[in-house]
Structures are given as C-alpha cells and as structure tokens.
Amino acid sequence: MSFTAHDPHEVIAPDHAHDAHGDHGHAKPGFVRRWLMSTNHKDIGTLYITMAVIGGSVGGILSMIMRAQLMYPHNHIVTNGSEWNSIITAHGLLMIFWMVMPALIGGMGNWFVPMMIGAPDMAFPRLNNMSFWFLAAGFVFIMLGLSIGEGTGAGWTLYPPLDNIQYSPGIATDFSLFSLHLAGISSLLGAINFIATILNMRAPGMTMFKMPLFCWSILVTAFLLLLAIPVLAGAVTMLIMDRNFGTSFFEPSGGGDPVLFQHLFWFFGHPEVYIMILPAFGVISHVVSTFSKKPVFGYLGMVYAMVTIGFVGFIVWAHHMFVSGISDDSRVYFEVATLVIAVPTGVKVFSWIATMWGGSIEFKTPMLWAIGFIFLFVIGGATGVVLAQAGLDQELHNDYFLIAHFHYVLSLGAVFAIFAGFYYWIGKMSGHPYPEFWGKVHFWTTFIGVNLTFFPQHFLGLAGMPRRYPDYPDAFAGWNFVSSCGAFLSGASTAVFFYILYRIFSSKETLPANYWGEGATTLEWAVPSPAPHHTFEDVPVIR
Amino acid sequence: MSGTVHTATDQIKSTVPHPYHLVTPSIWPLFGGVSALLTFTGIIFAAHFGDFIVLAIGLLSTFTIMFLWWRDVVRESQVPGLHKIVTQVGLRYGMALFISSEVMFFVSFFWNYFNYFFYPATMGTAFAPVWPPMGLHTIDPFAIPLFNTMDLLLSGTTITWAHHCLLEGDNKGTVQGLFVTVLLGIAFLCGQAWEYTHSPFPFYHGGIFASSFFIATGFHGVHVIIGTAFLTVCLFRAMAGQFNPTRHFGFEAAAWYWHFVDVVWLFLFVCIYFLGRSAITAG
Numbered sequence: 001m002s003f004t005a006h007d008p009h010e011v012i013a014p015d016h017a018h019d020a021h022g023d024h025g026h027a028k029p030g031f032v033r034r035w036l037m038s039t040n041h042k043d044i045g046t047l048y049i050t051m052a053v054i055g056g057s058v059g060g061i062l063s064m065i066m067r068a069q070l071m072y073p074h075n076h077i078v079t080n081g082s083e084w085n086s087i088i089t090a091h092g093l094l095m096i097f098w099m100v101m102p103a104l105i106g107g108m109g110n111w112f113v114p115m116m117i118g119a120p121d122m123a124f125p126r127l128n129n130m131s132f133w134f135l136a137a138g139f140v141f142i143m144l145g146l147s148i149g150e151g152t153g154a155g156w157t158l159y160p161p162l163d164n165i166q167y168s169p170g171i172a173t174d175f176s177l178f179s180l181h182l183a184g185i186s187s188l189l190g191a192i193n194f195i196a197t198i199l200n201m202r203a204p205g206m207t208m209f210k211m212p213l214f215c216w217s218i219l220v221t222a223f224l225l226l227l228a229i230p231v232l233a234g235a236v237t238m239l240i241m242d243r244n245f246g247t248s249f250f251e252p253s254g255g256g257d258p259v260l261f262q263h264l265f266w267f268f269g270h271p272e273v274y275i276m277i278l279p280a281f282g283v284i285s286h287v288v289s290t291f292s293k294k295p296v297f298g299y300l301g302m303v304y305a306m307v308t309i310g311f312v313g314f315i316v317w318a319h320h321m322f323v324s325g326i327s328d329d330s331r332v333y334f335e336v337a338t339l340v341i342a343v344p345t346g347v348k349v350f351s352w353i354a355t356m357w358g359g360s361i362e363f364k365t366p367m368l369w370a371i372g373f374i375f376l377f378v379i380g381g382a383t384g385v386v387l388a389q390a391g392l393d394q395e396l397h398n399d400y401f402l403i404a405h406f407h408y409v410l411s412l413g414a415v416f417a418i419f420a421g422f423y424y425w426i427g428k429m430s431g432h433p434y435p436e437f438w439g440k441v442h443f444w445t446t447f448i449g450v451n452l453t454f455f456p457q458h459f460l461g462l463a464g465m466p467r468r469y470p471d472y473p474d475a476f477a478g479w480n481f482v483s484s485c486g487a488f489l490s491g492a493s494t495a496v497f498f499y500i501l502y503r504i505f506s507s508k509e510t511l512p513a514n515y516w517g518e519g520a521t522t523l524e525w526a527v528p529s530p531a532p533h534h535t536f537e538d539v540p541v542i543r
Numbered sequence: 544m545s546g547t548v549h550t551a552t553d554q555i556k557s558t559v560p561h562p563y564h565l566v567t568p569s570i571w572p573l574f575g576g577v578s579a580l581l582t583f584t585g586i587i588f589a590a591h592f593g594d595f596i597v598l599a600i601g602l603l604s605t606f607t608i609m610f611l612w613w614r615d616v617v618r619e620s621q622v623p624g625l626h627k628i629v630t631q632v633g634l635r636y637g638m639a640l641f642i643s644s645e646v647m648f649f650v651s652f653f654w655n656y657f658n659y660f661f662y663p664a665t666m667g668t669a670f671a672p673v674w675p676p677m678g679l680h681t682i683d684p685f686a687i688p689l690f691n692t693m694d695l696l697l698s699g700t701t702i703t704w705a706h707h708c709l710l711e712g713d714n715k716g717t718v719q720g721l722f723v724t725v726l727l728g729i730a731f732l733c734g735q736a737w738e739y740t741h742s743p744f745p746f747y748h749g750g751i752f753a754s755s756f757f758i759a760t761g762f763h764g765v766h767v768i769i770g771t772a773f774l775t776v777c778l779f780r781a782m783a784g785q786f787n788p789t790r791h792f793g794f795e796a797a798a799w800y801w802h803f804v805d806v807v808w809l810f811l812f813v814c815i816y817f818l819g820r821s822a823i824t825a826g
C-alpha cells in the first residue's frame with residue numbers, strides 16, 4: 001500500500017494538514033473523553049490491561065479457593081459440588097478471556113503494534129474502543145454466570161449435556177454462554193482492526209519482513225481469531241438454542257450429537273491455545289534480543305514458524321477427543337498432525353537459545369521472566385507431546401497430568417511472558433522505572449510457587465487423580481498438600497506485584513526514551529518515556 | 544536478513560504528516576457495548592421469563608447507535624481530506640475481513656449439517672441411519688427455493704448493473720439498479736416467510752433436521768435482512784448524490800456483502816434443499 005497519497009499542499013504546509021485531523025489535538029482530553037470515549041490506542045491498551053488485572057485477580061482468588069479445598073482430603077471449604085463446578089468454570093474462562101487475552105493482545109498489542117510499525121494509531125479507533133466495551137460487558141456477564149443461583153457448572157469447555165436445560169436449568173448458564181458471545185465479538189473486531197492496521201499502516205520502509213516479531217505474532221494471532229472465533233460463536237449459539245428454543249443440535253433425544261459440539265468447540269479451542277501463546281512468543285523474542293544485545297537469531301525462520309504453527313493449529317483439534325469415540329484412523333491422523341506442531345515450536349525455542357548464545361546477557365527482571373518462560377514452556381511442550389500419543393492419552397486424558405500440561409504452557413508460559421512484557425515496557429507506558437529488587441523477588445517467588453503447584457500434579461495425574469473433583473482418596477494427600485502450598489506462595493507473590501505497581505505509580509523518577517540501551521532497537525524506543533499521547537503524527541521513514 | 548530488522552535507530556525523522564484519519568473521541572462505542580449487554584440480557588429474560596421489555600430496549604438502542612455511528616462515518620467521508628486513499632484501503636480490508644469471519648460463522652452450521660448428512664449414524668441408535676431422517680417430509684426444492692435462487696441470482700446482476708452505472712456517472716441508473724435489488728431482497732424474504740409458515744416440519748422440538756435447516760436458513764435470512772437494509776441505505780445515499788465514480792466504498796461494501804449472502808444461499812440450496820430432500824416432498 002502506498003504512502004504517497006498525501007495532497008501536495010500537505011507536504012508543504014504540514015501545520016494546516018494537522019488541523020484537518022480534527023480536535024484530537026495535542027492536549028489530553030478530560031476524564032470522560034479520555035477513558036469512556038477513547039479513540040487512542042494507548043488509552044484503550046491501558047483499559048485492557050486494567051481489565052486483565054481485574055480478571056486475573058478474580059480468577060486468581062477462585063484458584064486460591066480451589067487449592068484451599070484440595071489442600072487436604074475431605075475438606076469442606078467449598079460446600080457443594082455445583083459450587084465447585086461453577087468456581088472451576090469461571091476460573092478457566094476468566095483466565096483465558098479476561099486475563100491472558102486482554103493483557104497480551106488488547107493491552108500490549110494495542111500499545112505497541114502501532115508504535116512498532118510507525119503508525120499514529122489503530123486503523124479503526126472507535127471500533128477498537130467498542131472491542132474493549134464488549135469485553136467489559138462480557139465480564140459483567142461471566143460474573144453473573146458465576147454468582148446467580150447455582151452458577152455455571154459445565155467447565156470452560158462447556159460440553160453438553162452438562163450445560164443443557166436439564167442439568168443447568170438456571171439463567172446463570174445463559175449469562176456465561178452469552179459472555180462468550182460478547183468476548184468473542186470483542187476479539188473478532190479487535191482481530192480485524194489489528195490485521196487492517198498491520199497490513200495498511202506500516203511506515204514507509206517498514207516492509208513485512210522488517211516488521212518486529214511482536215507485530216508478526218499479533219498478525220498471526222489475529223488471523224487465528226478471525227477464523228476460529230466465529231465457529232465458537234456458532235457452537236455457542238446452538239447451545240443457547242438447545243437450551244431455550246427447543247432445537248436438538250446436541251440433544252440425542254431429537255437425533256442430535258453431543259460429540260459434534262466437541263468438534264466445533266475444539267476447532268476453536270486448539271487455535272485458541274495458540275492465540276494465547278503466539279503473542280507471548282512475540283514478547284519473548286523482543287526481551288531475549290534486548291538483553292542479549294543481539295538481533296533475534298533466524299528472524300525469517302521465526303516468522304515462518306509462527307505462520308506454520310498458526311496454520312497447523314487448525315488441523316489438530318481432535319487431539320482433545322481421543323477418548324470421545326472417534327475412529328482409529330482419526331486418532332492416528334490427529335496424533336501425527338499434533339506432533340508436527342512440535343517442529344516449528346522447536347524452531348522458536350532453538351532460535352531464542354541461539355539468540356542468547358554468545359550474547360552479553362543482562363539478567364534484568366524482564367530477562368528472568370523470559371528465561372523462565374523458555375524453560376517452563378519447554379516442559380509444557382514436552383508433556384504436550386506425551387499427551388499427543390493417542391494411546392497414552394487414553395490413560396492421561398482429563399487427569400492431573402493434563403492439568404499440569406496446560407498450566408505449564410499457560411500459567412507458567414503465557415503468564416511469564418505477560419510479566420516479561422510488563423517489566424520490559426512499563427517504563428515506556430508509565431514513564432517510571434519498576435524497582436529492580438522487588439521485580440526479582442516477584443520473579444523468584446512466582447517461579448518457585450508455580451513449580452511447586454504444578455510439578456507435583458504430573459505425579460498426581462500419573463497416579464490416576466482425575467480433574468474437576470473437589471475431593472480425592474487419602475492416597476493423593478501428600479502431593480496435593482505440596483501443590484496447595486505452592487499455590488499460596490504464588491498467591492503471595494501477587495501481593496509483591498501489587499506492591500510493585502504501587503511503587504511504580506508513586507515513583508517520581510523519570511526515564512529516558514531508550515532505557516534499555518543498545519539492545520532495544522524497535523521503534524517504541526525512539527519515542528519519549530512515557531510515550532506521548534500521540535506518536536508518529538509525522539510519518540517516520542524506515543531505512 | 545536478521546541484521547536489517549529491528550531498525551528503530553535507523554529511522555529518519557520526517558515532517559510529512561500521516562495520511563490516516565484519526566477520529567475524535569466518541570461515546571458510541573461505550574453505548575454500543577451497553578446496548579449489546581441489554582440485548583443479550585433481553586434474550587435471556589425473554590427465554591426464561593417471557594419478558595420482552597429488556598430485549599426491546601436493547602434492540603432499539605442497538606439500532607439507534609448503529610444509525611448514529613454510521614451517520615458520523617458518512618459525514619466524515621464527505622469532509623474533504625479526511626478519508627484519503629489509505630483510509631479507503633483500510634475500510635476495504637475491514638469489510639473483507641469481516642466477511643471472511645462471517646464465512647466461518649456459516650461454516651459451523653454447515654459442519655453441523657454435514658455431520659448428519661455424511662454420518663447419519665451419529666443421530667444415535669434410536670434413529671435409522673439415513674438422511675434426511677426416516678419418514679420426514681422435506682420442502683420441495685423446485686418450488687419456492689428454486690424461485691428464491693433465481694431471485695438472488697437476478698439480484699446479483701441488478702447490483703452489478705447499479706455498479707456499472709455508478710462507474711459511468713449515471714446516477715439515475717444506479718438508483719434504479721439499487722431499487723430493483725432491494726425489491727428482489729424483499730421478495731426473497733417474503734418467499735422465505737411463506738416457506739417457514741408452511742413448513743412440513745416444526746421448528747420447536749422438530750428434531751435434528753428441523754434444527755439444522757432452520758438455523759442455517761434462518762441465519763441466512765437474517766443476513767438477507769441486513770444486506771437489504773445496507774442496500775436501502777445505499778439507495779438513499781445514491782438519491783442524495785453521495786456517490787461518485789471514484790468514491791463509493793459504501794456501495795461496494797454493500798455489494799460485496801450481497802454477493803456473500805448470495806453465495807451462501809447457493810450452498811444452502813444445493814446442500815440442504817436439494818441433496819437433503821426426502822423421497823416425498825411437501826410443496
């Protein structure tokens with residue numbers, strides 16, 4: 001797309017042309033205009049990050065309740081089974097849709113994609129804001145779904161018949177289902193916005209293959225959202241119709257097929273796990289390169305690896321359904337296809353290691369989180385390869401080994417990347433430095449806490465403890481106790497994080513534009529810290 | 544290659560202002576979110592308590608916000624210098640991507656349909672493994688559905704007629720073409736309404752065939768309504784002389800959307816009405 005479209009008089013008289021952009025001028029708008037009517041990618045990014053903090057806090061409190069219940073056998077902290085079921089359901093949905101996604105995509109994506117490509121904002125700023133408000137509306141719905149009556153007890157995977165009208169008669173389940181519609185529309189509009197921005201608004205000279213890897217990761221993520229979310233929307237619509245309007249899509253009594261829901265859900269669900277991890281990959285590439293003071297090793301390979309992961313991610317969904325009665329041939333196919341994903345994933349991991357190799361590495365807080373990410377993500381990837389064996393999965397499906405797998409890739413993978421990005425960019429976003437010492441305390445307490453929580457769950461799973469139960473036989477008591485202690489330690493580490501937030505926002509210290517020095521080379525480091533309300537009003541030219 | 548990426552420090556400062564259209568703060572997005580919240584709450588209340596008030600308020604505010612927001616967009620597009628070429632290209636990306644996501648939405652309903660079409664045994668042991676289900680009378684594809692197919696195909700040509708007139712600066716022809724297209728859209732909807740009210744199988748508790756049929760054709764019908772509304776807006780805009788041979792993306796977006804709706808119908812006609820017909824069909 002060409003950038004030669006200005007009228008000639010604009011080049012001669014840039015000040016006049018500025019007036020034509022209306023009153024989005026240089027003064028910051030007042031509170032209502034700034035936060036309720038925003039059309040500014042940075043403010044909207046901040047709103048998303050706030051949403052992520054809120055969603056993560058509620059989801060985190062729920063997880064503390066869960067671990068408290070499971071600390072000892074025969075506990076009664078959670079009073080009954082349906083309460084337990086609604087807690088686990090809301091925990092999963094909140095962490096995915098209201099924590100990881102808003103932090104990485106809506107938050108960091110909004111803040112840094114336009115800046116990194118040298119654009120003044122997103123392609124559709126009003127739409128951008130509406131994406132946020134849909135997500136906020138969805139948050140209201142998911143909280144209603146958690147708290148009205150018996151809550152929503154179907155689990156984040158929403159399998160029928162658990163959520164049909166017979167077993168979940170209350171309106172809470174409808175609120176939860178519609179919360180996914182709201183979050184889904186939000187993500188979909190966001191995805192359209194990101195793709196249009198990246199394809200259409202790169203500064204002159206910023207070719208696709210010069211574009212920073214974080215932008216690539218968001219681009220691939222946006223395509224996954226664009227194609228996966230509507231299928232979830234269709235499936236959720238069918239669930240709602242079955243519940244309320246007398247259809248029988250998943251009702252065997254009318255000839256419906258509950259396994260069909262699993263297909264539709266996982267056709268969305270597997271891309272969804274990559275939607276959560278690809279932006280994390282992007283963040284990690286930047287952090288590793290900055291603190292190794294080297295460009296990322298094998299940039300092109302990294303791009304193609306992400307595109308490959310995105311593509312193959314669409315054709316492996318039934319590895320979640322090995323015990324759902326799919327045919328042997330299907331199992332062979334889905335096993336092999338799933339294993340193929342390990343290859344581009346390996347490319348990424350080796351590239352990060354090669355980037356660090358021979359670099360003069362600085363172990364600042366963001367780098368600690370990034371190295372923690374690489375280490376823990378590899379463990380999660382390895383257990384994924386174990387689960388991808390259809391035969392082994394017969395044993396391991398839906399037990400704590402699976403829980404350990406996806407927490408290693410998510411709460412130890414995606415979340416570590418979120419914190420890496422947070423410490424890396426908070427100076428650019430707020431203008432103040434974070435306290436290095438406390439950042440390291442936060443890292444180490446989290447690192448020890450989450451590993452204590454989730455590593456023992458491998459043993460529990462291999463010993464046969466199933467997921468989604470509020471109680472267990474005495475034989476599982478030991479490792480469950482360890483796991484709960486770890487969870488409380490990671491809970492405490494969150495308090496450290498809030499203390500750090502307090503320190504940052506009460507700090508009087510200021511920062512230069514590029515406070516990381518020679519390793520930080522992307523465009524956001526060329527603008528002052530904090531980044532002014534409007535950046536790149538004059539197009540930068542990239543050589 | 545890797546040496547040339549991450550090139551912030553290489554940037555040259557310029558004094559060329561960006562060519563994009565940055566909009567002023569707007570309250571419509573927040574109201575849009577609230578309207579969605581009300582609408583969905585309204586559906587839940589209607590389904591559980593038979594109370595339609597919240598739904599009515601929700602829909603009303605949704606339509607109001609859509610009207611006011613798009614009115615802003617149309618007005619901005621009339622201000623010289625706001626929608627430069629790069630902004631127009633961005634809108635094209637936006638519409639094309641939106642239609643792609645709509646395609647995936649319909650994929651889920653076709654997936655549902657083909658699940659039973661190809662694997663009728665998934666209906667369970669209580670049903671004979673044949674599709675359409677044993678004993679079901681389906682709609683005769685060569686009655687109204689064929690008429691509707693012809694209707695939509697014809698409307699595809701009339702919208703192209705309007706487009707060509709637009710390119711040639713013949714605004715009268717544009718208005719005529721659009722008018723006929725809108726009429727054809729309405730005719731389609733009337734046919735569909737007649738078909739629904741005379742359907743040989745009920746929607747409510749009608750079993751899996753009825754569910755699959757009504758969700759796919761029903762959401763298609765909703766899209767025809769949206770497309771017809773979109774074309775009607777374009778008709779009024781054409782009458783107001785807002786399009787010219789070089790600048791008429793609103794029209795093109797409506798035309799793209801209309802073609803998308805048309806293509807979905809062809810798949811519905813072939814896969815559901817024709818391939819899914821039973822031996823005895825009800826006229």
Ligand code: HEM
Pocket residue numbers: 157273274276277319320321338339341342345380381382383384385387388389393396397398402405406409410413414
């Ligand atoms: C080498 C890469 C990976 C492989 C081979 C892999 C494989 C698998 C398999 C086979 C399962 C299904 C196990 C079962 O249901 O019994 C599974 C579950 C899961 N995986 Fe992965 N995975 C990989 C990476 C990831 C990543 C990167 C994420 C997220 C960031 C992720 C998130 C999940 C989640 C959330 C589940 C559980 C879903 C549920 O049942 O609730 N996985 N994985």
Ligand SMILES: [Cu+2]
Pocket residue numbers: 269270273316317319320
């Ligand atoms: Cu998967």
